[in-house]
Amino acid sequence: QKEVEQNSGPLSVPEGAIASLNCTYSDRGSQSFFWYRQYSGKSPELIMFIYSNGDKEDGRFTAQLNKASQYVSLLIRDSQPSDSATYLCAVTLDSSYKLIFGSGTRLLVRP
Amino acid sequence: KAGVTQTPRYLIKTRGQQVTLSCSPISGHRSVSWYQQTPGQGLQFLFEYFSETQRNKGNFPGRFSGRQFSNSRSEMNVSTLELGDSALYLCASSLQGDPDGYTFGSGTRLTVV
Numbered sequence: 001q002k003e004v005e006q007n008s009g010p011l012s013v014p015e016g017a018i019a020s021l022n023c024t025y026s027d028r029g030s031q032s033f034f035w036y037r038q039y040s041g042k043s044p045e046l047i048m049f050i051y052s053n054g055d056k057e058d059g060r061f062t063a064q065l066n067k068a069s070q071y072v073s074l075l076i077r078d079s080q081p082s083d084s085a086t087y088l089c090a091v092t093l094d095s096s097y098k099l100i101f102g103s104g105t106r107l108l109v110r111p
Numbered sequence: 112k113a114g115v116t117q118t119p120r121y122l123i124k125t126r127g128q129q130v131t132l133s134c135s136p137i138s139g140h141r142s143v144s145w146y147q148q149t150p151g152q153g154l155q156f157l158f159e160y161f162s163e164t165q166r167n168k169g170n171f172p173g174r175f176s177g178r179q180f181s182n183s184r185s186e187m188n189v190s191t192l193e194l195g196d197s198a199l200y201l202c203a204s205s206l207q208g209d210p211d212g213y214t215f216g217s218g219t220r221l222t223v224v
Contacts, residue, residue, distance in 0.1 A: 034210060043201055043215040044154070088154065090210070097144070097208040098167045101154035 003027055006089050006102035014110050019076040021105050023089030026070070030091040033065055033072045034099065038086045047087075048074070079109045113137065115204045115216035123222045129190040132219045136183050136204030142166075143185035144208070145177060148199040148218075157200075160185050161208050192223045 005024045013019045021035075032051050036044035050056045050063040050072065062075040072091075076083055086104040093100065116135040124130050136143050144167075145157040156169040160179035177187040183204075189196055200219045205212040 032210065043218050045215070046211070046213060049211045090154075092210060096167055097142070097159055097210060098156045098169065099144075099146075099154075099210050099213075100156070101146075103153040 002102070003100050004089055004091055004102035006087075006105045008103060009106040010108045011105055012108045012110060013079050015079060015081060017079050017109075019079045019083065019107055019109070021074040021076070021087050021089075021107065022071060023073065023102055024071045025089075025091050025100075027091075027093055028067075028070065029093050030070075031094060032092040033063070034090040034092075035061075035063060035072075035074045036088040036090060036101075037083075038088055038104070040085075044088055076107075079107075081109045081111050083107060084109045115202060115214050117200075117202055117216035117219050119219060120217065121220045121222075123224060124192050126192055126194060126223055128192050129188060130192060130221060131186050131188045132200055132202075132221070134185045134187075134202035134204070134216055136185070136202075137214055140204040140206055140214075141183055142205045142208035143179060143183065144203045144205075144213070145185070145187050146201045146203070147171075148201060149195075149197070154201070157187065159208055166208065189221075194223050197221060197223045 035047045038044045048063045064073045089102040090099040142161045144159040159167040179185040203213040
């Protein structure tokens with residue numbers, strides 16, 4: 001079992017819809033949770049990070065963390081074609097600065 | 112301010128050769144982390160350097176090594192290249208190593224033939 005699991009997609013949503021991206025992790029010691037966006041041929045860029053159970057909102061993005069169920073999700077409201085990219089979930093274990101990435105979910109926003 | 116600079120951008124090497132990749136962090140950043148990205152394995156942590164010391168290491172063979180200089184610039188070296196080492200190698204710099212402060216470089220695309 002991989003430490004961080006994501007559905008590879010593609011997840012296809014129409015423009016203006018809410019895109020929901022999910023990620024599960026296996027190690028209960030995971031402490032910090034990150035969502036990165038990676039456009040084809042580019043490097044990852046950080047969208048959000050979350051440390052505590054609950055929701056964290058930043059503009060059109062909301063990260064949700066449920067440590068009991070060991071999942072973290074990313075909601076993208078009012079999805080735009082420019083949001084089409086691969087979304088990578090990553091976690092850190094204990095106090096290590098090492099990021100463990102999922103394989104990513106490809107999001108396609110249809111105009 | 113200048114971003115994270117990785118050189119070279121592209122590299123083609125032959126099996127058995129060795130290669131050195133360079134990463135210049137953002138000014139003031141003391142931590143450099145290296146990741147390998149392949150279609151099959153995704154992004155995997157290689158190692159992290161902070162103030163010239165390797166602080167964390169991933170599960171890669173000893174052929175993969177790195178170092179950091181006093182100006183925080185970092186290099187990684189892969190010896191005895193294998194076809195499976197073909198990948199995008201990314202470095203990320205941050206002030207203290209915390210991923211919420213990461214800035215990734217554009218990467219070095221290594222192809223081993």
